[in-house]
Amino acid sequence: MAGIVFGLENPMMTALQHLLDIPDGEAGNTAGGEKQGPTRAYVRDARAMAATPADVKELPGAYAFVVDMPGLGSGDIQVQVEDERVLVISGERRREEKEDAKYLRMERRMGKLMRKFVLPENADMEKISAVCHDGVLTVSVEKVPPPEPKKPKTIQVQVA
Numbered sequence: 769m770a771g772i773v774f775g776l777e778n779p780m781m782t783a784l785q786h787l788l789d790i791p792d793g794e795a796g797n798t799a800g801g802e803k804q805g806p807t808r809a810y811v812r813d814a815r816a817m818a819a820t821p822a823d824v825k826e827l828p829g830a831y832a833f834v835v836d837m838p839g840l841g842s843g844d845i846q847v848q849v850e851d852e853r854v855l856v857i858s859g860e861r862r863r864e865e866k867e868d869a870k871y872l873r874m875e876r877r878m879g880k881l882m883r884k885f886v887l888p889e890n891a892d893m894e895k896i897s898a899v900c901h902d903g904v905l906t907v908s909v910e911k912v913p914p915p916e917p918k919k920p921k922t923i924q925v926q927v928a
Contacts, residue, residue: 816858816882824885831891833857833907835883839876842900847907849893857907858882890914 806814823834835857837845845859859881887893887909895910 812880813882816880817884819877820881820883822857822883822885829911831888831909831911833883833885833905833909835881835905835907836903837881837900837905838903840881840900840903845898845900845905847896847898847905849887849896852893853887853891855885855887855896855907855909856882857884857905 821836823832825832825834833855837859839861840859844861845857848856848858850856861878861881863878890912892910892912896907898905898907900906
């Protein structure tokens, strides 16, 4: 929460905030009464979320999540909904291994790519679509149409 107050609302600050907000019960196994740090999977996911850029757009009839997934094909990307309202987009980019090649410089990011988004109440969980084109994944979540306002009921008054 403090990161948002100071205008530090970027993925890295969000991941760091998540690391600081780990409840005692989820901090890992206890050994000899001492508390351990967060699990490796948690730290790996937090790093992946901080390093995966994404844009979120609200359109008149839908929400659009645009995520950079460089070097991944559509078969390597998973789009899931967890806990009824959490959209999870993930994939993993692996290094090409050639026995006769020796890397002189490695600058491209390898490893897990992941983002999680809590969907708003008016998101239609049954109407989610995903399209990957040129390394950019676009996930569209349609909105539930707002309920029509009820018309007032008119009662005929009879003269007795």
